[in-house]
Amino acid sequence: MSQDKQNERKNSKTSNDQPDLGNKAFITPYMLLVLRDLNLHGYQIWQRLMGMDLPGLNEHDRPAVYRILRQLEEEGKVSSEWDTTDKTGPARRVYSLTEAGKDFLSLWADGLEHYRKTLNFFFKVYTGGLVPNPFDITPKATPDKKDETQN
Amino acid sequence: MSQDKQNERKNSKTSNDQPDLGNKAFITPYMLLVLRDLNLHGYQIWQRLMGMDLPGLNEHDRPAVYRILRQLEEEGKVSSEWDTTDKTGPARRVYSLTEAGKDFLSLWADGLEHYRKTLNFFFKVYTGGLVPNPFDITPKATPDKKDETQN
DNA sequence: TGTAAATAGGTGTAGAATACACATAGGTAG
DNA sequence: CTACCTATGTGTATTCTACACCTATTTACA
Numbered sequence: 001m002s003q004d005k006q007n008e009r010k011n012s013k014t015s016n017d018q019p020d021l022g023n024k025a026f027i028t029p030y031m032l033l034v035l036r037d038l039n040l041h042g043y044q045i046w047q048r049l050m051g052m053d054l055p056g057l058n059e060h061d062r063p064a065v066y067r068i069l070r071q072l073e074e075e076g077k078v079s080s081e082w083d084t085t086d087k088t089g090p091a092r093r094v095y096s097l098t099e100a101g102k103d104f105l106s107l108w109a110d111g112l113e114h115y116r117k118t119l120n121f122f123f124k125v126y127t128g129g130l131v132p133n134p135f136d137i138t139p140k141a142t143p144d145k146k147d148e149t150q151n
Numbered sequence: 152m153s154q155d156k157q158n159e160r161k162n163s164k165t166s167n168d169q170p171d172l173g174n175k176a177f178i179t180p181y182m183l184l185v186l187r188d189l190n191l192h193g194y195q196i197w198q199r200l201m202g203m204d205l206p207g208l209n210e211h212d213r214p215a216v217y218r219i220l221r222q223l224e225e226e227g228k229v230s231s232e233w234d235t236t237d238k239t240g241p242a243r244r245v246y247s248l249t250e251a252g253k254d255f256l257s258l259w260a261d262g263l264e265h266y267r268k269t270l271n272f273f274f275k276v277y278t279g280g281l282v283p284n285p286f287d288i289t290p291k292a293t294p295d296k297k298d299e300t301q302n
Numbered sequence: 303t304g305t306a307a308a309t310a311g312g313t314g315t316a317g318a319a320t321a322c323a324c325a326t327a328g329g330t331a332g
Numbered sequence: 333c334t335a336c337c338t339a340t341g342t343g344t345a346t347t348c349t350a351c352a353c354c355t356a357t358t359t360a361c362a
Contacts, residue, residue, distance in 0.1 A: 013154055015304050021353050024319080024320070026269065029273065030273065033273065033277060034321090037281050040343090041339080041340090042339075043338065043339050046339095048283075048284075051283070052272070052283070053269075053282075054269055055265045055266055055356095056261070057185070058321095059321090060320085060323090061321085061322095062341095063321095063322085063340090063341065063342080064321095066322085066339095066340060066341055067341085067342095068343095069274055079245075089327090089328060089329060089338035089340095089348065090326090090327050090328045090329080090335075090338075090339050091327095091328085091339080091340090091361075092338090092339060092340080093339095093340080095296070095299055095348075105277075109273075109274070109277055112270055112273060112274070113208070114206045114275075115270060116267070116270045116271070116274070118177065118203075118204075118205055118206055119266060119267045119270065119309055120267070121203070122180065122181065122184065122263060123260070123264075124259075125184055125269070126184060126260055128258075132199075132202070133199075133202075134154050136199055175348085175349070192310075192311090193310075193311065193312090194309065194310050194311075209350095210351090211349085211350055211352090212349090212350085212351095213311095213312095214311090214312065214313080214350095214351085215349085217310095217311060218313095219311055221312095239357050241309075241310050241311070241355090241357045241358080242310080242311090242356090243309090243359085244309080244310095244311080258338095274315060281352050295326090
């Protein structure tokens with residue numbers, strides 16, 4: 001019963017039991033956004049993220065923050081320095097966004113805008129609308145229920 | 152030079168070069184949405200999805216549609232029957248949404264609503280706002296730039 | 303007659319990403 | 333001296349994604 005836990009993964013997408021938006025991809029743009037306004041270290045960034053109620057984010061994603069920070073630094077999108085003042089724990093690495101990082105954030109904003117449109121469209125169709133017909137294809141195969149543009 | 156292609160994966164998230172929203176998770180709710188209004192076979196569903204400009208969706212995701220359909224059927228969220236009329240190709244399996252599938256769609260809608268709020272919040276902060284302070288933590292470590300709630 | 307193209311429905315799998323257990327270390331409250 | 337909070341990570345089994353590839357039917361057209 002002690003190693004049963006290992007088989008209990010929370011959101012396996014092999015079972016479609018619950019909607020799993022599964023997007024840790026949100027972590028990166030939010031980290032960039034936070035660092036645009038404040039120079040913080042990993043743990044603080046993590047706390048801000050948690051405070052913002054990002055979907056699917058939980059305690060287990062904390063290590064990802066550090067990994068992403070290191071990767072962003074490799075890519076020149078953030079820079080860091082050790083903070084020696086104010087000891088309330090071990091040394092901490094304070095990050096700030098570089099110019100390249102700001103450009104990257106605005107790239108992300110463009111991508112998220114597309115996302116947002118896709119979501120708005122989903123709800124437009126979901127609440128009342130009808131799924132639009134793609135291209136010029138008129139449905140042929142047994143549309144039992146209802147159908148639009150019945151040529 | 153012929154097997155070089157195999158090493159060119161489009162969006163490896165190990166390199167953060169471009170914003171990868173990477174969400175094939177959109178496929179499932181959109182499939183459910185399409186099937187709520189129409190009984191279609193996999194290929195038609197695929198065409199609708201492509202016509203709706205979902206972010207990140209491309210030709211390579213087509214097999215996923217079939218896999219997801221079979222899985223949804225296993226889970227009782229869709230049902231299918233072979234279509235014998237109207238031969239313009241091989242036999243096709245026509246899917247429709249079950250009651251369980253409709254419930255699942257509304258579960259998805261709830262999840263996507265959270266998503267939408269998260270995106271709206273991102274843009275609110277991105278365009279002018281300031282990242283909010285989590286909990287009651289007042290920033291301590293070298294907030295060089297600016298800061299709010301400076302107690 | 304044959305061969306190409308579109309439609310239709312898949313399978314196989316290398317490699318990437320995720321979830322989560324676990325490691326390390328300083329400061330401080332008891 | 334020990335337990336707890338802060339802070340920064342590493343390791344890896346399992347899952348997911350990208351994409352190459354396979355089969356079959358019908359229509360077009362050379």
